[in-house]
Amino acid sequence: MRILLSPDAAGAGEIAATLVAASLRDLPAPVLGVATGSSPQPLYRALAARVHAGLDLSRTTAFALDEYVGLPVDHPESYHAVIAREVTAPLGLDAERVHVPEGAAADPVAAAARYEAAIVAAGGVDLQILGIGANGHIGFNEPGSDADSRTRIVELAPRTVADNSRFFDGDAGRVPTHALTQGIGTILAAREIVLVAWGESKADAVARAVEGPQTAELPASFLQRHARVTLVLDHAAASKLS
Ligand code: F6R
Numbered sequence: 420m421r422i423l424l425s426p427d428a429a430g431a432g433e434i435a436a437t438l439v440a441a442s443l444r445d446l447p448a449p450v451l452g453v454a455t456g457s458s459p460q461p462l463y464r465a466l467a468a469r470v471h472a473g474l475d476l477s478r479t480t481a482f483a484l485d486e487y488v489g490l491p492v493d494h495p496e497s498y499h500a501v502i503a504r505e506v507t508a509p510l511g512l513d514a515e516r517v518h519v520p521e522g523a524a525a526d527p528v529a530a531a532a533r534y535e536a537a538i539v540a541a542g543g544v545d546l547q548i549l550g551i552g553a554n555g556h557i558g559f560n561e562p563g564s565d566a567d568s569r570t571r572i573v574e575l576a577p578r579t580v581a582d583n584s585r586f587f588d589g590d591a592g593r594v595p596t597h598a599l600t601q602g603i604g605t606i607l608a609a610r611e612i613v614l615v616a617w618g619e620s621k622a623d624a625v626a627r628a629v630e631g632p633q634t635a636e637l638p639a640s641f642l643q644r645h646a647r648v649t650l651v652l653d654h655a656a657a658s659k660l661s
Pocket residue numbers: 453454455456457458459484485549550551552553556557558559
């Protein structure tokens with residue numbers, strides 16, 4: 420794994436935006452995997468500035484990692500809404516080419532299969548942006564997830580519900596208990612992966628992902644299997660690396 424460091428989150432976002440722009444710039448039909456949450460926000464801001472300055476991402480197809488089950492798509496914290504607000508609009512993407520798992524589908528198993536098929540039909544993901552949970556999850560692949568798992572319904576870990584309650588007025592009772600997420604196998608099929616992490620709360624998960632054994636107990640450790648992974652970290656997130 421390649422590790423790039425910046426003193427702060429904004430700097431990490433700049434570095435990650437440079438990587439994303441360089442990877443996508445010359446592709447005729449780029450496919451970008453996008454994450455939600457706090458981690459990629461500095462990256463999206465830095466990328467949006469480049470779009471403002473002339474970078475054209477309008478031919479990019481995007482696939483989100485995950486979506487809550489049980490939130491209507493027009494709920495402000497649904498990932499449909501978050502991706503539209505934080506990714507599609509600021510990056511100048513074509514909304515028709517932006518895909519988010521159908522967490523509200525009546526048949527989630529069929530929806531998961533459709534999502535996998537849509538990624539394959541698009542030619543696979545050229546670059547996947549990731550954050551990491553404090554418990555080492557990627558996407559919503561919580562501890563216990565298999566390395567070859569694919570898009571499916573999962574139950575969120577108590578730690579994830581607690582962490583994400585900040586998006587629901589601090590009320591853990593309002594955080595959905597389940598999500599439809601790309602699997603670890605789905606994520607590892609991307610040709611390149613850029614993981615952004617900042618803040619002391621991620622330091623333990625980052626250190627275990629990079630230096631620990633590959634284990635389902637720390638799903639991000641399976642990123643060690645991928646040939647082109649870059650972690651872009653601020654000093655706090657890197658503070659437990661040896
Ligand atoms: C988001 C996702 C999650 C987050 C992780 C970190 O689509 O799949 O894995 O990346 O929970 O969240 P933040 O960045 O909010 O700390």
